Amino acid sequence: MEDGLAPAALSGTGEGPWRCPGRSFFAAGAPELARSLLGCLLEVEGDPRRSGVIVETEAYTEEDPASHSARGMTARNRSMFDAGGSAYVYFVYGMHCCFNVTAGPAGSGEAVLIRALEPGEGIGPPGQETGGGLSLAASGPGKLCRAMGIGLEQNGADLLAGPVRILLPRKSPRRPVGISSRIGISRGGERMWRFFFEDSPCVSDGRGGAVSRARRRS
DNA sequence: ATTACGATTGCCT
């Protein structure tokens, strides 16, 4: 029990602590949606079923020099222009996938990058060599996709239809929210569009984040 | 046709 994480979420759509959002939830602009997604459950149906609580997000918009959509629609970023509530998954650095939730109306080219989860069901050992234990299994956009089994085949998928879903907490988690500039970008650094739960051990950030904390402990 | 470069990660010093 070294990780000390909150208990895994129960499945589901009907009763229980989670509920399905409507389309309108995703109609907000990316920065607002990024904040709203903190505390929500990301779930992938299957065997095993996997889930985790979203604890770190970043917003990207069409007027944003850091965004893939900044220079118009291409074959690669096409699904980023889908109406809010679908998946935009892309491949980077020749080895990693990153998962985004589209925001706003169709054609608006905005999305929220999901950067870290607190592992729920089906995440982590065995078979996952993350080097930092369970709490780091989904701390970072690339690691999150690997841990959840999300790949390019999910690009453009409707998040209200599944198998990849977003579920909202019935009770607001009310945890401290940190705001910062985004990670790994070369332009647009002045925008404070990264949102995270300050009390989470699973946030990907270097300083004060899960990685440096784990390193300090050892 | 060629090339430069990532919305990253993990291993090295």
Added chain:
DNA sequence: GGCAATCGTAATC
């Protein structure tokens, strides 16, 4: 803190 890995995409020639 630095840097290699690894390859699809998009800008450039």
